[in-house]
Amino acid sequence: MQIGIVGLGRMGGNIGRRLMRNGHTCVVYDHSPEATEALVKEGATGSSDLGGLVKGLAAPRVIWLMLPAGKITEDTLNDLYPILSPDDVVIDGGNSFYKDDIRRAVRFKEKGIHYVDVGTSGGVWGLERGYCMMIGGEEEVVHRLDPILSTLAPGAGNVPLTPGREGRDTRVQNGYMHTGPTGSGHFVKMVHNGIEYGLMQAYAEGFDILKHKASTELPESERFSLDLADVAEVWRRGSVVSSWLLDLTAGALAKDGALGNYSTEVADSGEGRWTIEAAIEEAVPAQVLSAALYTRFRSRDDESFAERMLSAMRFGFGGHHEFSPK
Amino acid sequence: MQIGIVGLGRMGGNIGRRLMRNGHTCVVYDHSPEATEALVKEGATGSSDLGGLVKGLAAPRVIWLMLPAGKITEDTLNDLYPILSPDDVVIDGGNSFYKDDIRRAVRFKEKGIHYVDVGTSGGVWGLERGYCMMIGGEEEVVHRLDPILSTLAPGAGNVPLTPGREGRDTRVQNGYMHTGPTGSGHFVKMVHNGIEYGLMQAYAEGFDILKHKASTELPESERFSLDLADVAEVWRRGSVVSSWLLDLTAGALAKDGALGNYSTEVADSGEGRWTIEAAIEEAVPAQVLSAALYTRFRSRDDESFAERMLSAMRFGFGGHHEFSPK
Amino acid sequence: MQIGIVGLGRMGGNIGRRLMRNGHTCVVYDHSPEATEALVKEGATGSSDLGGLVKGLAAPRVIWLMLPAGKITEDTLNDLYPILSPDDVVIDGGNSFYKDDIRRAVRFKEKGIHYVDVGTSGGVWGLERGYCMMIGGEEEVVHRLDPILSTLAPGAGNVPLTPGREGRDTRVQNGYMHTGPTGSGHFVKMVHNGIEYGLMQAYAEGFDILKHKASTELPESERFSLDLADVAEVWRRGSVVSSWLLDLTAGALAKDGALGNYSTEVADSGEGRWTIEAAIEEAVPAQVLSAALYTRFRSRDDESFAERMLSAMRFGFGGHHEFSPK
């Protein structure tokens, strides 16, 4: 099947590769000529601008956008709008806010263009393992895309089918799901990432407790010097906390148990934040997911005003001198 | 190898079974004659009291206790103390508090008896999958137990070895680890369970947000009615949040997407609580692990005094009438 | 000074009363004729619709809206827009979202009408104690309103001036503050309410811990049966935790130490939620303010799906039977 791909970064480039390796035809464009050229070398048809990409595709076209959420995606969609034709399909495979999808789909529909939002999980491993996809849009359009989606998906692999799922939609057990109308794909992916933050923080706190068990501030008889790389590895087999994130953690710790190369400043993307906003809109208590997000905020804030204020109050009532060295 | 097992509940019984199926000899005792009898039918030598169990074992003995943490374990160890001999090994495979292990090991050592603490993860699946074990105690004693431990452990299975682990202790990649001196096994298992609480709560909040997205309190255009069983299943393949806990969740949702049979009151065991106490002793911020524990406390408290007090304050300053129907 | 008041509930009615008791003239309207009539009996000029209220005021008019945030406030502003004249002043004294203020002010400015947002704290006590006000808008307009604002404000009272404030804006020490441009008044009031949630929850948790110290689940030697009304009262004098909220709590506990009349379901208004959204927009970690909001969500959710899911997982890995009685 023929597809256009806009945005050839870590995710978009590999999506193209996985498709081409499985017999699909790609017309690609990235604002960086080098990124475009790299895919051309692997068999894609390159294009130097959006217009070229559109012209290079047979109608009805299928165009997959894999761009950073926000302005770039919005601008690109605005640029595509006038040059697409009725029955074309635009796929936003990035991490857009689902309310933006709903708004955009309405506009594209006015011109007869189909808008599909795909939440894509898999990171740098997707080329090899396939991408877990959550797809929002019209059923018949999603069906039309099945050759592409089934190729990108991981397939059943060695993960056994959950008992009781016999007779249900087989796409799901192959790692891609039509979640519902436009926006629902990115909504499910958004919550996926919110959960991801929570899982990561749970492991991080646990290993931090293990590590500090060697602290000389504890009584000597209660200190343990634990091999964290071994702990991560042993939990991968037979324990309740085994997971793919734990596999990755075990890999990092096996290289360096102190993780000394890694930053203590942790970025967050929009999806973690939007998950909390969704929880608030729905009045769902999200204690863990919020706490996980906030630890990332705090990790980047060396000059916490809140903490200065605590020191100021402590000085105020107790005369505790906690003055900044600066 | 010959072993005595005291406590034949869900965990202890299956530990005996897994050992016998792999050629070990078991002398067993449970305060319930029926539980003892069940193992005898599968090949164990039964005994009607602790004394009989000790007599039935050749010295130096190996006795595995698989009892509820706290008084029962403590009492049983006290009963064993006078009837054991130097060089015998007592293993506490339950969920004891690690500081209790440290205290007990000192006492047993006075009589030349070895005390080993084993944190055992695997639940009802251990018989089939094997048990992930974290083991505290003297190296030579742990080595002596290797025939038993390697049988109980899951083995490498189809979990690939983490790159960079070549040349390291192979027990770890087979699912059991000598974590360090006495107490360290239960300490690592304790943190394992603390992490487990956090992971579970992260999934629970995420799915709660997905479920409430169908709430009629949201604007109709922003509502999605998501198939949670499908979401859990699709995330099992290729996504960042795949895990064994997610596999179990997918299984439960496949049977009933509303989970209507399950209680909203969630128990907690000592290990979740001790993990927080350890975090506090070490001054490690454990926002997520604590929040996860507290949601369990709250789930069992229908008559929250804290919340009555919020209502009382709201009435006090704002005249908001929030009176109990009772 | 003459003022029009729209909305005569607990807040709006008392604002009118406080103004009239201090020599101001009020033209009032409420969609409930009884509410209007009540104020008329105390000296106001009543009007049966918005148009009548506008006609009853001399230009340039000052109109104070004291309505529930959201649709009612928006509709009323839309109704006022065509019948107001340049240089009139519209004040939104309710709990509107500050971004709505910014949007509305732009529109009103197009017609030369001034829009002022006033965050008003004081609840049912404001009539007697005065209202703490946070005011956003143009300086000259806020200045024009000073006769009204200074009357509504509490004044310095017996609260001593903070050392170091000599020479600063004296309005502040009298309990009202021009916080900045349009929207800033409601923004500051929003954060005020977010803090309020956190303070309330801190007291509520503390008293819950005191109350449960009598629990029969604790060892008898560690139980205390504390008189919570006395505890609240004693903390009001000389302690670090004294506050007006504690005064109110002491009052409620003095009537009934069990607070048996109060609901365990606690409402939340928009401002607590918007505070968290602001924290997220600013990447400020708001662990306590969020946790306080979520306890309110949870207090109203008897059928937590998240907790059912925890039970389902526990059953999945551990065979723990936690089935709903229903």
Added chain:
Amino acid sequence: MQIGIVGLGRMGGNIGRRLMRNGHTCVVYDHSPEATEALVKEGATGSSDLGGLVKGLAAPRVIWLMLPAGKITEDTLNDLYPILSPDDVVIDGGNSFYKDDIRRAVRFKEKGIHYVDVGTSGGVWGLERGYCMMIGGEEEVVHRLDPILSTLAPGAGNVPLTPGREGRDTRVQNGYMHTGPTGSGHFVKMVHNGIEYGLMQAYAEGFDILKHKASTELPESERFSLDLADVAEVWRRGSVVSSWLLDLTAGALAKDGALGNYSTEVADSGEGRWTIEAAIEEAVPAQVLSAALYTRFRSRDDESFAERMLSAMRFGFGGHHEFSPK
């Protein structure tokens, strides 16, 4: 009344001063001769060791310890034990753990010595404002101490009596309370401090949100540059969040709105930690009090291992390069 005071730091010294200014007689000892000398200059009888202090007091003696909780208090009590006589009273006015009180009182009782635990709030302001005291011990002994306690207490001051308290124990409205048996005084003080952490953090987060509203990372139309000193001052009058902590905050902000002199590292004392442990023992969800404690832990941990681990995982699945500059 005659009293011995051991420990003449910020708290103990001022306790002596307040007693002497009101006609009581003090025999004092501090391990620092200078501290002892300072009180002698103000009228106390100094002593160079514990034995001298005991000899300088008429039996039955009253001795108030005002020492750091933990080893120093424990050692001093051990030193006093052999040189005190039946019917003497030992008061621990520091911040001891209440379970230590219970244990100590049993021992002292064996010799007929009375042990009283007094939780003392008031900080550096106590000399002038008086100390709020929570007192655990035998009723007749607490009664015997009333001349001292009533002098140290703040008295009713200008805080009006809570309606409904007519006819209740008048000590409470004067700022001191006999909370119950030994240990209960420090237990109530412990929870008082737990609440204090929560209140402080609520204000700190709120002001942090106000401060960051000027961040240039926000859209310009949504930025406000708020005068935090003014905000704190205006909330002191008529608002729901007024409190003594807010008064102190207003004072600090009036001097420097950036709080630039204060540390971002915030200490915590045992009582905040013990409060959480008590909550866990009682299964009371303490989301806010825990979160407040953890922010202090985090404030002192520049090299969070947990956060390194988040970065390692992010690199693992997403190739996000977050390497430490070190």
